[in-house]
Amino acid sequence: MQIIKKVPVKQVLTESSKASMQEQFDKRKSQLDQECQQLSFEKRKIEAKQNISKEDVSKRFQKEIDKRKEKIRWIDYQLEQLDVLPLGSEITEDEVETIVHVEEGDIWNDVSSTGAIIVQDGKVIRIDR
Template structure:
């Protein structure tokens, strides 16, 4: 049997990885900001429609906008960490899903143990 498990991806900081991560965080931040503005526009458009509950529209849209603002705060935190952490430090940059084989007789603790992928300058150096 196979199960799907989330695995964190960590990056070892170097000068080139810092620059690439700053750019990635900035692009993602701009995208989330644009999505927030678009959602606010769509919310106002829907609220003006007759027969639509303003409270329901506001509740749904504020939930989505809030989710994106949380992601923006997380990106800001990661950006600050990028400036603070010394070279060769690990920073979590992503999360992927992995298929894990589970067979009868396997030790459950071995199956559920924490796994992670470590990258340095775009190259996988450890998959633990």
């Protein structure tokens, strides 16, 4: 029998991977900031129309803006942690699904134990089973 199991993909922190991750975080933060500005603009535009409840519009738009601001705070936290982590640290970056063969008599703890794929600078350097 075959089953599907989730396996974490971990990135070994190097100078280049650290710079790449920082760039990705900065891009995402910038995108979220632009979305907040666009939502604020749209909110003002809709509030200027007459036949619409300004309070309802304000609440809905503010809720979306707050969601994005929370994501920005999370990215700021991740950036701080990235600065603190020493080179060589392993960071869980992703999770993939893998197919595992299970036979009668297999030890379940061995089958179900979580392995990991370790990547350094774009190359798989180790597969823990």
